Amino acid sequence: MTIRLLLADDQELIRQALGVLLDLEPDFEVVASVGRGDEVTAAALEHRPDVALLDIDMPGLDGLAAAAVLTAQVPGCRVVVLTTFGRTGYLRRAMEAGAVGFVVKDAPAAVLADAIRRVAAGERVVDPALAAATLAAGESPLTARERDVLIAARSSATVAEIAARLYLAEGTVRNYLSGATTKTGTRNRIEALRVADERGWL
Numbered sequence: 096m097t098i099r100l101l102l103a104d105d106q107e108l109i110r111q112a113l114g115v116l117l118d119l120e121p122d123f124e125v126v127a128s129v130g131r132g133d134e135v136t137a138a139a140l141e142h143r144p145d146v147a148l149l150d151i152d153m154p155g156l157d158g159l160a161a162a163a164v165l166t167a168q169v170p171g172c173r174v175v176v177l178t179t180f181g182r183t184g185y186l187r188r189a190m191e192a193g194a195v196g197f198v199v200k201d202a203p204a205a206v207l208a209d210a211i212r213r214v215a216a217g218e219r220v221v222d223p224a225l226a227a228a229t230l231a232a233g234e235s236p237l238t239a240r241e242r243d244v245l246i247a248a249r250s251s252a253t254v255a256e257i258a259a260r261l262y263l264a265e266g267t268v269r270n271y272l273s274g275a276t277t278k279t280g281t282r283n284r285i286e287a288l289r290v291a292d293e294r295g296w297l
Contacts, residue, residue: 098215101127101144101172103135103161105153109200113148113177120208132156139169145215149194151178151185159185159192166193173214177207186221187295196220235296236278244271245288246297 100123104110107130114125127142129135133155139147147165149158156164162174175196176189186197196214198207199222210220235242247257254272258265272284279290291297 096122097124098122098146098211099124099126099142099144100211101125101129101135101139101142101147103129103132103138103147103153103158104150104177105130106150109150116204117208117211123208123211130154132158132161135161136164136168139165139172143169144172146173146175146211148175148177148211151176151189159188159194162189162192162194175210175214175220185295190221197222235291235294237275237291237296238271241271241275241278242291242297244268245275245284245291248272248284248288 100117102110102114102117102125104113110128110130114128117123118125126144127138129138130153132149132153135147135149135156149162149165151158153161158176158178162176165172165174173196174192174194175198176185176194177198177200178185179200189197196210196219198210198220202222213220237245243261244257244263247260252260254265254268257263258268261268263271272287275291276282276284276287279287281287281290288297
């Protein structure tokens, strides 16, 4: 059986090299290759791959958002996130988006090929060390509003801007930021945002 593959990575050199590498496998066929997250679903609908390899950092839609759209619109295509970011937060969000595999780009080619075959056979494939770290990070202690406020703070917005965007009082925003800072064990909202992001709480 030939496993049909879709590759999505914004770095053309990496995408082409990965395509050449995977085409060397006798049971793989790269049927589509795109450089933007918002091109993934259309390519999958046109070429009907069995497995899509998605990078996280892409223009248009990031790989996690693209995975969610792809799994909803092309449920027969299994998603593997292939990324340089081996962080617990990315793993948690990738699985929530419908990915069934998570492989870091510095893994040996044989590990990637094995992951593709296992995912195509219906298995979930995740680096064991990363899975253990994700479990150790635990569930998010943040409330939905603390999460919303931290996400709004990503753009370095002021308290007043966050309050206006979320239709909250400035004092309420300060309280949510203080709660998020306490729950993440950090000193300020920038550190709280970093910790929450790394742990997959956003």
